[in-house]
Structure formats: C-alpha cells, structure tokens
Amino acid sequence: MPxxxxxxxxxxxxxxxxxxxxxxxxxxxxxxxxxxxxxxEDNTYRCRNVAKLLYMHMLxxxxxxxxxxxxxxxxxxxxxxxxxxxxxxxxxxxxxxxVHLLMTNCIKNDLNxxxxxxxxLSLCTLGCMGSSEMCRDLAGEVEKLLKTxxxxxxxxxxxxxxxxxxxxxELMEMFLPATKxxxxxxxxxxxxxTSVVLLTEMCERSPDMLSHFRKLVPQLxxxxxxxxxxxxxxxxxxxxxxxxxLQVRILRLLRIxxxxxxxxxxxxxxxxxxxxxxxxxxxxVGNAILYETVLTIMDIKSESGLRVLAINILGxxxxxNDKNIRYVALTSLLKTVQTDHNAVQRHRSTIVDCLxxxxxxxxRRAMELSFALVNGNNIxxxxxxxxxxxxxxxxxxxxxxxxxxxxxxxxxAPSKRWHIDTVMRVLTTAGSYVRxxxxxxxxxxITNSVEMHAYTVQRLYKALLDDISQQPLxxxxxxxxxxxxxxxVSGQCEEEEPIQVDALEDEVLDVLEGLLVxxxxxxxxxxxxxxxxxxxxxxxxxxxxxxxxxxxxxSSIDVELQQRAxxxxxxxxxxxxxxxxxxxxxIHATNSTEADMTEFVFQAAVPxxxxxxxxxxxxxxxxxxxxxxxxxxxRVLNPQKQQLRMRIKLTYTHKGSPxxxxxxxxxxxxxxxx
Amino acid sequence: MRFMLLFSRQGKLRLQKWYTATAExxxxxxxxxxxxxxxxxxxxxxxxxxxxxxxxxxxRYASLYFxxxxxxxxNELITLEVIHRFVELxxxxxxxxxxxxxxxxxxxxxxxxxxxxxGGEIQDTSKxxxxxxxxxxxxxxxxxxxxxxxMA
Numbered sequence: 001m002p003x004x005x006x007x008x009x010x011x012x013x014x015x016x017x018x019x020x021x022x023x024x025x026x027x028x029x030x031x032x033x034x035x036x037x038x039x040x041e042d043n044t045y046r047c048r049n050v051a052k053l054l055y056m057h058m059l060x061x062x063x064x065x066x067x068x069x070x071x072x073x074x075x076x077x078x079x080x081x082x083x084x085x086x087x088x089x090x091x092x093x094x095x096x097x098x099v100h101l102l103m104t105n106c107i108k109n110d111l112n113x114x115x116x117x118x119x120x121l122s123l124c125t126l127g128c129m130g131s132s133e134m135c136r137d138l139a140g141e142v143e144k145l146l147k148t149x150x151x152x153x154x155x156x157x158x159x160x161x162x163x164x165x166x167x168x169x170e171l172m173e174m175f176l177p178a179t180k181x182x183x184x185x186x187x188x189x190x191x192x193x194t195s196v197v198l199l200t201e202m203c204e205r206s207p208d209m210l211s212h213f214r215k216l217v218p219q220l221x222x223x224x225x226x227x228x229x230x231x232x233x234x235x236x237x238x239x240x241x242x243x244x245x246l247q248v249r250i251l252r253l254l255r256i257x258x259x260x261x262x263x264x265x266x267x268x269x270x271x272x273x274x275x276x277x278x279x280x281x282x283x284x285v286g287n288a289i290l291y292e293t294v295l296t297i298m299d300i301k302s303e304s305g306l307r308v309l310a311i312n313i314l315g316x317x318x319x320x321n322d323k324n325i326r327y328v329a330l331t332s333l334l335k336t337v338q339t340d341h342n343a344v345q346r347h348r349s350t351i352v353d354c355l356x357x358x359x360x361x362x363x364r365r366a367m368e369l370s371f372a373l374v375n376g377n378n379i380x381x382x383x384x385x386x387x388x389x390x391x392x393x394x395x396x397x398x399x400x401x402x403x404x405x406x407x408x409x410x411x412x413a414p415s416k417r418w419h420i421d422t423v424m425r426v427l428t429t430a431g432s433y434v435r436x437x438x439x440x441x442x443x444x445x446i447t448n449s450v451e452m453h454a455y456t457v458q459r460l461y462k463a464l465l466d467d468i469s470q471q472p473l474x475x476x477x478x479x480x481x482x483x484x485x486x487x488x489v490s491g492q493c494e495e496e497e498p499i500q501v502d503a504l505e506d507e508v509l510d511v512l513e514g515l516l517v518x519x520x521x522x523x524x525x526x527x528x529x530x531x532x533x534x535x536x537x538x539x540x541x542x543x544x545x546x547x548x549x550x551x552x553x554x555s556s557i558d559v560e561l562q563q564r565a566x567x568x569x570x571x572x573x574x575x576x577x578x579x580x581x582x583x584x585x586x587i588h589a590t591n592s593t594e595a596d597m598t599e600f601v602f603q604a605a606v607p608x609x610x611x612x613x614x615x616x617x618x619x620x621x622x623x624x625x626x627x628x629x630x631x632x633x634x635r636v637l638n639p640q641k642q643q644l645r646m647r648i649k650l651t652y653t654h655k656g657s658p659x660x661x662x663x664x665x666x667x668x669x670x671x672x673x674x
Numbered sequence: 675m676r677f678m679l680l681f682s683r684q685g686k687l688r689l690q691k692w693y694t695a696t697a698e699x700x701x702x703x704x705x706x707x708x709x710x711x712x713x714x715x716x717x718x719x720x721x722x723x724x725x726x727x728x729x730x731x732x733x734r735y736a737s738l739y740f741x742x743x744x745x746x747x748x749n750e751l752i753t754l755e756v757i758h759r760f761v762e763l764x765x766x767x768x769x770x771x772x773x774x775x776x777x778x779x780x781x782x783x784x785x786x787x788x789x790x791x792x793g794g795e796i797q798d799t800s801k802x803x804x805x806x807x808x809x810x811x812x813x814x815x816x817x818x819x820x821x822x823x824x825m826a
Contacts, residue, residue, distance in 0.1 A: 008778050015777075051781055058687055058780065060702070079818040083811070087784055095695045117811045120789075127792045128693060152807065159792040166793075190798055197795050235800040238755060245759075245799045248752045288751035295749075323720040328750055359719045 004037055005030075007051045014059070027061050038069055046073060047084045054088055067092050067099050074106045079118065082110070086121045095131035104134050111141040116152055119145070123153070127160035135164040139171050146178040151190045158182070158194035162201045169205055176202075176209075183219050189236075192223065196249045203256050214257050217264045221271045224250050228278065239283045251275070251292040258300030265301040272297055276309055284322065291317075291328050298336050311336070311343040318350045323359050330354060330365035337372040348373050352382070355389045360396075367397065371404040379412040383422060391429050398433035402426050406438060416449045420456050428463050431470025439475050446480060453616050454487040456480060461488055461503060464511055469520045475528045478515060481508060482532025486539040486615060486633065505540045509533065513549060527560050534568045538635075547572055583644065583668075585634040589622050593654070597622040600652040602632055607645060611637035622652070644668045675753070675794030676728060676743040678787070680776065683737055685709050688776050689783055693794040712741055722750050733757050737773045756796065763790055766805055785811065 005013075010030060017023035034049045042049075050069050057063035070093060073085025093100050103125075110122035123145070126138060142164060145157035165172050179202070182195035199216070202209040227242045227250075236243035254272075258265040275293045280286040290313055297310040317329030333351070337344045351373065354366035367389065374382045383405070390401045405426055413419035423442055427434065446456050460477035468474055481488060488503050515521050515529040530553060537546045550572070553565035591597050600620045606612045617632040636644060646668075650661040677696075680689035687705060696704070711725055712732050723730050725743075731753040732741040740757045744750065761771070763786050768775040776783050789807050790797060798804050 007781075011778055055780060058690070060687075079811075080815045083785065083815060084781065087781060087788075090788075094692075096697060115814065117807075117814055120807075120811075124788050124792055128691075128788075129695065131695075155797055156792060159795050159797060162795065163793045190800065190803065193796055193799050235802050238759075243799050244755060245752065245796055248749055252747075252749075284751055285755050288749060288755060291751050292749050323718075324722060324751065324754070327720045327722055361720060361723055 004033060004045050004049055004052075007048060007055065010052050011055060014056075023059075027056050027059070031056065031061070035065060038065070043076075046076075047078075047081045050088050051084050054084075054091055057091060063092055064097075067097060071099065071102055071106070074103065074110075079115070082118060082121055086125045090125055090129055094129050095134075100131055101133060104137050107134070108138055108141060111138065111145065116150060119153055120156055123156040123160045127156070127163045130163060130167065132167045135167045136171070139164050139168070139174060143174055143178055146175065155191045155194040158191065158198045162198050165201055165205065172202055172206060172209065176212075183216060183223065193243075193246050193249060196220075196246070196253050200249070200253045200256060203253070210256065214261060214264055217254065217257055217267050220250050220254055220257075221268055224254075224271055224275070228275065238285045240280060241285050241289065244285045244289055247275070247289050248292045251289070251296050255296035255299050258296070260301070262301055268296075268300070269302060269306060272302070273306060273309065276306075276313060281316075284324070287317070287320075287322075287325050291332070294332060298332070298340075307340060308343055311340055311347075315347040315350065318347060318354065323357070323362060326354065326357070327359070327362050327365065330362060330369055334365060334369050334372065337369060341373075344369075345373060348378070348382075352385050355385060360394065363393065364397065367393075367401060367404070371408060374408045374412060376412045376414075379408065379414060380418075383408070387422070387425055387429070390426065395433065398430045399435055402430050402434045403438070406441070410445070416452050417455070420446070420449060420452050420459075424456075424459055424463065427470065427473040427476065428467070431467075431473035434472040436472075439472050442472075442476050443479050446476070447483075450616055451619060453480075453484045454618065457484040457488045458503075461508070461511070464515075468515060468518055471520075471522050471525050474515060474521065474525050478512065478525070478528040478532040481512065482528075482535035484616070485532075485536045489540070490633075505536075505542050506545075509536070509540070509542065509545060509549075512536075516549075516553070523558055523560060526558065527564060530561055530564055530568075534564075534571075537572070583636040583638060585636065585668075587632050587634065589630040589632075589650075590626050590628075591622040591624055592626050594624050595655045596624045597652040597654050597659075600630055600650070602630075603649045603651075604634060605647045605649075606636060607642070609638075609640045609642055610644070611639075613637075675748070675756075675791070676745070678743075678791075679705060679708065679739075679741045680783075681705075681709050681739050681741070682773060683713065683739070685713060688738065688773065689780060689787070691784070691787060691791075708741065708743075709739075712739055721754060731757070735761050738776065756791075759796075759801065760787065760790055762801060763804055766801070767808065 014023060014026055017026055030052065034053060037045060037049050046069055050066055050073060053063045053066040066088065070085050070088035073081040074089060076082060076085065089103055093103065107122045107126055110118050111126075113119050113122070123142070126134065126142070130138070142157050142160045145153050146161060148154055148157070161175050165175070175198070179195075179199065182191065182199065199213055203213055224247060227247055230242055233242055236246070238244050241247075254268050258268055272293055275289065276297070279289050279293075281290065294310040294313050297306050302310075314329045314332050317325045320326060320329075330351070333344050333347070351366055351369050354362055355370065357363055357366065367386075370382060370386060386401065386405055386408075390398065390405065393401060405422065409419050409422045413422070423445065427442075446453070449456070457480045460480050463473060464477045485508060488508060489505055512529045512533050516526055521529070530550070533546055533549055537543050540546070550565050550568045553561050554569055556562045556565060587602060589600065589602065598621050600617075600622050602614075602617065604612060604614065613635040615633040615635070617630050619630050622628070622630050638644060646665045648663050648665060652659055676694050677690070677692045679687065681687050687709075690701070690705065692701065708725060708730065711723070712730070715723070721731055721733055728743040729746065729748065729750060730741060730743055731750050732739055733754060734740075740761065742753055742757060744753050764771040764776070764783060767782070767786055768779070786804075786808055789811075790804050
C-alpha cells in the first residue's frame, strides 16, 4: 500500500479544487483512504493522517472517526505523535464527546513525564478543555506542578489551576498552600503574570480568599512600582512600556482587592496616581494601562482627587483620534455616570459631539450616555441634539432613542407646550419606530394636559394631512380628533399663535374615512379611526354621514372592525330618539377688573332629567381689563324636553385670594329646550 | 477570552480556538454569524463590537482577520495588544508571515498559540521565552523523527 500523501500535499491539492463539489469529492476520497489506514492500525502514518483530518475538519467536514486515533497518538511515546494527538484532542474531543474521559490516564502520565515539553502539552490540553471529572481526577497533579521549581511548568500549572477552579470551584482550597510564595521576589519574573491571574480567579470566586489575599496589596504595589521605574527590558517591552500585560493584570487584581476596603484602597492610592500621570499615551498600549487604571480608581474607595483624575483621563480619551479609545471612554463613563454624575457632566458637550461619530457602537454609547446626563437644567439644549440625532440616526437606534426622549421629556419637560411639541416632533420624524406601548402613554399625557387639547389636536390634524404612513402618529391623532374634534373645528386655541387650521366637519371626516380605506393603515389604526368617527357623532352635526360609514363597516371582513361597527350601530339605534335634543351652550367669561382671574373653573349642575357635558375650557385665566375671554362649550341633553334650569358655580383666584360665586340661570330662551 | 478565530476576507476559517465547551453545530453557527458581522464592518469603524452577550475585539492584518470574544470585565485595549503579540510571534517564527504560511502550517500556528495562551490567558509575557519554547519543542520533534528513521 503506498504511503498516505503528506499533509502539505493534500492541502495543495484541495486548494486546486475549483468548485465546492470538486473539493467534497477530493475530501471524501482522502477520508476513505484515511479510514482504511486507521482500520489497519498503522502506527507510522497515524500522525500524518490525523493532521490531514484536522485540516479537513477546519474546512467544515466531519472528523469524528478520528477521535480514537487522537487518543492513540497521545498514548504514543513519540513527541511528534503526542503533539498532533493533543492538538486533535483539543479540536475534536471536548467534554461533550463520550471518549473524552479516556484521555485522563494519558494526561496523568504525561503530567509526570520526564520531558517538560510533554508535561506542557498535557497541562495545556487539561487547562484548555478538561471536563469537571477530569479536573477532579487530576487536580492533585496540577497542584504538585504548581510547587515545582521549574518556572516553565509552574506558569502553565497556574493557568491550568485557573481552569480547574472554573470547572470545579470546590477544589479552590487545595491550591491555597501553593499560592504562598507565588509573588515572592525569589521567583523568576516569568511566573508573575500567571500567578496574578490565578490569584485574581481565586479572589473573584471566594470572599474568604479575597480577605486572605488582601495582605498582598503592598507586594503588588511594589511590583507595579518596579515595573514603572525599571529600566528598559527588551524582552517584556511593548513600545517603550515595561510588561504592559502584567501591569494591566496587577491593576485588575488591585481593583478586586481594594473594592470596599478602605485600608487597601489607601495603600494603592499613590501608585494609581503615579500610573495615571506617568504612562505614555501615544500608543494603544499606554492607553490600555490607563484604561485599566481608571477602572480600578472608579471601583475602589479612592479619594475624590483621584476620581476626578480618572474622569479627566476619560474626558481626554473622548478627544482621542483613535476611535477605539473613544469607545472605551464612553463605555466607562456610562458605568460611572450615576456615581460621579457632576464630574461626567463636565464632558457633556464632547459626549454629545460623539452622537455624530461614524461608528455605530460609538453612536449608541453616546446616545445612552446623553440620556443619562439629561437633567432639568440642560433639557432644552440636550433635547435639541437628541431630536437632531433621531432624525438622522440608523433605524436600529430609532426605537430606543424615541423611548429615551419620551422618558426624558416626561421627567424634565419645562412646560406642557414644550412637552407636546417634543412628542409631536418624535411622532412626525420617527413615528413608525415608536414602540406600541407609547401610544396609550401619549394619549394619557395628552388627556392630562387639559390646557393643551386644542393646540394638540390641531397640530396632530395638520400632521395627518401631510403623512398617514406612520402608524403610532396616526393612532394618537385619530384618538385626539375623536376626543377633541369640536375644538378642532371651532378653531379656538389657547396659544398666542394659533395654528391656522381651517377644518370643517366634512374635511375632518374625510381624513378619518381616508384612514379606514388606506393600504397604509394597520388593523389597529383602522379600529382607532372608526372609534374616532363614532365619537364625533356626539360632537359634530353630520351624524347621518357618520351613521352611514359605521353601518358600512358592519360587514367588514376585519372582525375587530365589524364588531365595533355593529356595536356602534346599536348605540345609534338606542339613542336615536335622543339626538335632536341636545342644546349647545357656549359661555364667555370676561373680567373688567385690573387683576387677572387665575385658576378659573366653571361648573354647572342641571336637574335630574337632564344630562350635562362640559367640554374643555379654552383656558383657565381670564385676563384683566377685558383683554380676552375664556370660552367653554356646554352640551345639554334634554330627552324629556323639560324647561332648562342651571345652577352655576365660578371659582377663581383674584389678587391672591380665592373667590367663589354661585348663581342660578333660569332664563334660557324656550327654543333651547323645546 | 472565550474563543479566537482567524479568517480570511473571503470568509474562510484558518484557525479556531475555543476556551469554553461548545457543541460542534453551535460553533459552526457562531463562526458563520460572526464572520458575517465582522466582514461587513467598514475600515473606519472601531475594533470593538457587541455581539450576542459577548464583547468582540477584532483586527485585520493583511488578508487575515484576528477575532477574539472576551468577557464583560476584560480590557478591550489590552486584548488588541494580545492579538498583536500573537501576530508578532507568528511573524518571528515564519519570517514575515503571510496567510499562506498559516494555511499550510496550521498545526504550527496552533502550537504557537498554545504556547502563548492557555485557557484564554497569557502564559508568558516575554516574546523571547515563547519563541524559545517553540524552538525547543520543534527540535524535540526532529529528534523523535530522526530516532524513528534510525530504528526503521
């Protein structure tokens, strides 16, 4: 039988395949050859065959039939076999495979091998993918190696121990004795990094370990100091900085040890300040150390000067050309914005500028941070920026941005009008991205803004005339028109500059009916507009038109609409005899005194057989010296056609004192109730 | 670190190292998805992104993307340095490394990675030390092969 082809030759051959099918054919052929070679228990070429299998596995082809072969390679005495065998194990034999545990014995033997590179292979395999069971079986061996004087093995054993602890936390205790001298000066610097990683893992997992290792703080501080002060060490140097990887790890361990502990935090205060001020910032590596330092400062009980120093570093990061640096700055600021709110506020304008960044992740963070920084003082300015951002941002952001704006507006709106305007702006620019639950919330908001009803419905109506595609906008608008349609057609407005909306009843009904038939309207929207039309039957005079529309939808194929229409039809029939008997009375209140009447409220009561409906007043301030009036519409239902009598009560505040006025009105003209 | 992937601009996987136990089909799915996400990134964008519940750090070196998934508490900036150190090791070993080296010598690339990182953590922060260990192991491999020939 000819020797199986070499690995590199196979790779070369497979790469010549021009199509997926051709490749698959080559692979299948080679797999067949490999399978028969395995069946023949060929020791010589097993290594070569498994290596080829691993290559094909990387291309995405199944390789499970090589699992046992990996075990055989691991058990071989040849180093070259073991190397490929362990690699194969790591790629094909994770703990989910049945044969995984079969490795245990081999690994145990190799952990005690005479050659350190073999020991290294087994430590690596165990430390990368050993199962809990395997870890339990072999923890003792790892612990032994943790105490060896061979630093090559000791550093690997430390990381292997980390994996063991992750898989079987109860075993942590057994490694404690071995950690005793890990950081001592006697050791070569080589094991420092992995020692710190092991200590970190233990402290993160166990509060007892954490208290136990707090005593290491002075030692860690000393090591860090030496790193910074030491001369050039070419082996560990990166862009002029001594062993940045170790520096970062020490800073992280210090963070864990200093958190919540005054003494430890104090002990590390100076070194943190030193690292923060002396680290070279021209390259990424220096900034990586600064970043870790900032994280540590923010987490421990550092003095305020140090915290401000940290926030300022983040502020400088925000101005860095490197977007990676800007990104981590925003992330960190987001974490500290609650605790160090004022310090972060100082960088608000830089943060807001990041809304215009080209990078999506940066924009998102800037947006989150901006919302966290909004308060009563900066609401107007911030909202301007955020609305601008909403206009131009990616669709992915719009929903979150809109929600954020609504929340901020609710909390800090300087005036009701500003609030409604902001809500309108969001609905018109990002109306299709607004969340479904916003619609009822907005309706609630509008209902509660009593003085703004006319303004709101007029603006919403105008928006509808422009665009009926954004469903949340359309739904809120329909609801408002249904509720405040009378204010819409009467054209009255509380605001100084009325919106100039000339809306006749028929035009309004045209718009609402348009929504019912439009393809753009969702079923929910149609339901809203049908209900609105129905409600207008008590506010508008074109009742017959409304009746007609409602009866048409009684046979709609949309079940929801059909049900509503049928029920509304029934309502019509029930109150048919009542409708002609509605008297509409408009009151005008004027004030000739020299002081305004504020908090003006008009109330009325009628005899039992009548029904009274008071619509919203145009305002609750009656200006002094006849400079304006408050109008309010009263609708009186008089089914028994009795003589209309009314008791009225006026309450208002005049020159600081509350005033109450009662009267009876009995002189309504007969036409109003006959 | 949860895993590291090396892949080409055409979406061909060149190396995959998983530091957590994951089912084979989940690995395939994640690799496919992540490759798509990273390859869609524009050159001016930053090297970090959020994907599922992980932080992804990636950097492109010539035709290869080096992509790591790290934990919430990991420092992204130092991860970039970790990636860079790995590239330097490959470069020193292969002498001006290029994608073809990784393709034809993938097992060696794994050996280097496994000498540099274990369980996602750095074993030795000295470049020299890692390269020396690989060199010695290669020598040992030679010796064991020579022995075989002697016996044959």
